[in-house]
Amino acid sequence: MNDATFIDRRIMASAGTGKTWNLVARYLDLVLAGVDPATILATTFTRAAAAEIRDRVLTDAAALVLEPEARTAAAEGNRFTSGVVDEGAAHRLLHELVARLPALQIRTLDSLFASLAKGLGAASSVPAGARMVDETEAAGVLRSAIGDALDESDEGELLATLETLGRGATRVAVVGTVERAISGLLVVADESTEDAWRWPIPPRDADALEAVARTLAVPDSSMGKGMLAAFQSLERLVAIARTSDGGIWQAIQESKLVFAGGPEGSGVWSRQTVPESMMPALGRLHALALDGNRRNLARRTACLRDLVERVAPHLRRRKRSARVAVFDDFVRALDPQRADASPEGLAELWFRLDTSLEHLLLDEFQDTSATQLRAIRPVATEILAGGDGERPRSVLVVGDVKQSIYGWRGGDPAILERLDEIVADGPVALDDRTLVTSYRSSRAVIDLVNAVFDGIADNAAVQARSSEAAVHFGRLFRTHDTVKRHAGRAAVEFLPHASDAAERLRVVAESAADAAADLVDRHGLSRPDGEPSVAVLVRSNKPIGPIVEALRARGVPASGRGGGSLLDAEAAVVVVQAFRLAADPEDRLAAEDIARSPLGPLVGLEPSDGHARVSDPDRRTTARHLRTLLGDEGPATVVDRWRRELMDRLTAREAARLRQMVELLESVDGDAEAD
Numbered sequence: 001m002n003d004a005t006f007i008d009r010r011i012m013a014s015a016g017t018g019k020t021w022n023l024v025a026r027y028l029d030l031v032l033a034g035v036d037p038a039t040i041l042a043t044t045f046t047r048a049a050a051a052e053i054r055d056r057v058l059t060d061a062a063a064l065v066l067e068p069e070a071r072t073a074a075a076e077g078n079r080f081t082s083g084v085v086d087e088g089a090a091h092r093l094l095h096e097l098v099a100r101l102p103a104l105q106i107r108t109l110d111s112l113f114a115s116l117a118k119g120l121g122a123a124s125s126v127p128a129g130a131r132m133v134d135e136t137e138a139a140g141v142l143r144s145a146i147g148d149a150l151d152e153s154d155e156g157e158l159l160a161t162l163e164t165l166g167r168g169a170t171r172v173a174v175v176g177t178v179e180r181a182i183s184g185l186l187v188v189a190d191e192s193t194e195d196a197w198r199w200p201i202p203p204r205d206a207d208a209l210e211a212v213a214r215t216l217a218v219p220d221s222s223m224g225k226g227m228l229a230a231f232q233s234l235e236r237l238v239a240i241a242r243t244s245d246g247g248i249w250q251a252i253q254e255s256k257l258v259f260a261g262g263p264e265g266s267g268v269w270s271r272q273t274v275p276e277s278m279m280p281a282l283g284r285l286h287a288l289a290l291d292g293n294r295r296n297l298a299r300r301t302a303c304l305r306d307l308v309e310r311v312a313p314h315l316r317r318r319k320r321s322a323r324v325a326v327f328d329d330f331v332r333a334l335d336p337q338r339a340d341a342s343p344e345g346l347a348e349l350w351f352r353l354d355t356s357l358e359h360l361l362l363d364e365f366q367d368t369s370a371t372q373l374r375a376i377r378p379v380a381t382e383i384l385a386g387g388d389g390e391r392p393r394s395v396l397v398v399g400d401v402k403q404s405i406y407g408w409r410g411g412d413p414a415i416l417e418r419l420d421e422i423v424a425d426g427p428v429a430l431d432d433r434t435l436v437t438s439y440r441s442s443r444a445v446i447d448l449v450n451a452v453f454d455g456i457a458d459n460a461a462v463q464a465r466s467s468e469a470a471v472h473f474g475r476l477f478r479t480h481d482t483v484k485r486h487a488g489r490a491a492v493e494f495l496p497h498a499s500d501a502a503e504r505l506r507v508v509a510e511s512a513a514d515a516a517a518d519l520v521d522r523h524g525l526s527r528p529d530g531e532p533s534v535a536v537l538v539r540s541n542k543p544i545g546p547i548v549e550a551l552r553a554r555g556v557p558a559s560g561r562g563g564g565s566l567l568d569a570e571a572a573v574v575v576v577q578a579f580r581l582a583a584d585p586e587d588r589l590a591a592e593d594i595a596r597s598p599l600g601p602l603v604g605l606e607p608s609d610g611h612a613r614v615s616d617p618d619r620r621t622t623a624r625h626l627r628t629l630l631g632d633e634g635p636a637t638v639v640d641r642w643r644r645e646l647m648d649r650l651t652a653r654e655a656a657r658l659r660q661m662v663e664l665l666e667s668v669d670g671d672a673e674a675d
Contacts, residue, residue, distance in 0.1 A: 545656025
């Protein structure tokens with residue numbers, strides 16, 4: 001038995017560098033060394049990833065039996081520390097895996113924690129016999145709880161809370177606002193203290209704002225035309241801020257003129273020096289904007305806490321009644337700091353688990369949360385301590401802090417970085433490996449990655465935003481390589497300067513469309529397998545609609561389906577609410593959404609006055625009207641007409657999302673006709 005097979009290891013693996021290959025190699029290596037597959041726990045975050053690992057374990061084992069070249073490659077690449085795998089060993093490996101197939105523990109963290117929490121029985125906060133629901137069903141339970149909270153709350157008070165969450169907007173999608181706020185905050189609220197939600201609120205300084213407004217009203221005569229227009233635009237924002245205290249402060253703080261006059265600014269706007277006479281006012285406005293945004297954040301945070309306290313009890317009751325649970329319910333049941341079960345009960349559960357597990361293979365560990373770490377830490381600590389000493393034990397952790405994507409669920413990449421310090425009761429020795437050779441990307445792509453990131457710690461643009469982040473990422477980055485040698489092209493292009501956000505969005509859309517159209521001219525619209533030949537990736541959803549429009553204007557068929565949910569645009573949310581109201585005349589929240597939107601008058605619901613609620617007769621009449629309309633004309637026709645009638649009131653994203661919705665509805669109608 002080779003001790004190297006059981007070494008505790010942490011692998012930092014960049015995208016495409018063989019993360020899954022290494023994890024599967026460790027799994028097979030352990031079985032080749034005589035480990036019972038049922039004592040190996042391999043976890044990851046998604047069912048698709050778990051299925052891929054399981055399939056790779058079985059197919060790689062089968063290849064060792066069926067393909068002599070696979071055994072040769074494994075020997076030449078030193079894939080297995082347990083030694084050279086001959087045909088007999090390969091047969092034994094595959095036979096053992098197939099024989100123990102029902103006992104293999106290659107699963108998601110969700111399913112692991114769910115099965116463990118059920119082992120606590122009545123001591124768990126999870127209802128007996130509860131099943132884990134998917135996001136769609138969980139959203140339905142949450143909607144019901146929100147409705148319960150609405151029933152028992154003071155109507156004006158609750159709607160005022162929602163107005164605050166809408167950053168002072170006059171159109172607030174009730175359900176969308178509450179669902180987005182609650183779904184991401186229930187866990188945070190459960191772990192936080194009361195003072196974390198109560199922030200000091202800076203007072204408004206009306207006199208200082210008035211002084212700034214007077215200065216902006218008299219621009220310096222030395223300004224050029226572009227700078228003068230920018231100051232006039234800023235003057236309009238300040239005029240709004242003098243009468244309201246909402247999201248306008250964010251727009252002011254994001255102004256490049258205000259930044260130029262702030263503590264980190266250089267006094268230069270768009271390569272032009274700001275007149276000295278205007279700098280004090282800009283500096284003061286920068287400070288006022290910070291205070292304004294702090295006030296908004298403090299109010300929003302307090303409102304979020306209020307919303308959580310209103311809805312959480314109803315949500316717990318709904319879950320108990322329906323005998324359902326979500327991922328965090330099971331994790332909480334195992335967390336020593338949050339569980340209802342006694343420490344003794346948890347200790348007994350982990351003891352039973354510890355006797356059946358000897359090896360941990362933890363995938364995508366950069367997305368692990370503090371709660372998940374606390375839940376799995378007892379068994380990891382025991383394994384790292386060597387167990388009873390009779391049989392070797394091991395831990396393999398794989399991840400990449402640069403690929404952390406589950407921050408919304410509490411994922412913290414720092415856990416992977418500091419794993420050797422926090423996974424056990426004291427520091428542990430981990431064999432660290434870093435994988436930077438790509439098996440996926442072309443030389444041109446890797447060269448571009450290296451050119452951009454090798455010097456990121458000293459990059460002035462990144463330093464200006466966050467010097468700590470620049471240094472931290474620079475410390476983590478390693479120069480990459482690739483085994484691919486096929487031709488490719490990568491380039492960085494600097495776009496023309498834009499004077500404001502709207503112009504910047506137009507420039508991005510036009511430039512992206514030009515580049516994509518050029519690629520289509522050279523490579524065609526689709527590959528031989530029918531897949532599109534060109535993809536445009538952007539950092540946020542906002543440019544997607546304008547880019548699609550710009551491509552279509554150039555005669556290039558394009559879709560924004562990959563750009564996020566249809567429900568990331570308020571107009572689409574309201575249309576969905578119209579469908580919900582048509583299906584359920586008692587859906588009060590759907591009626592509130594419609595009445596507080598421009599769609600209301602089109603379907604017979606007049607805009608609500610202040611915090612006034614839609615009456616029961618009006619709601620039911622509108623529901624009947626919608627059912628008749630959708631039934632007679634069809635959803636696609638109705639939504640397309642709404643889109644055209646509301647066009648002058650839609651943002652670019654809302655227009656794109658409604659067009660996308662029409663396309664989807666048309667495809668559904670087409671499928672139905674074909675059937």
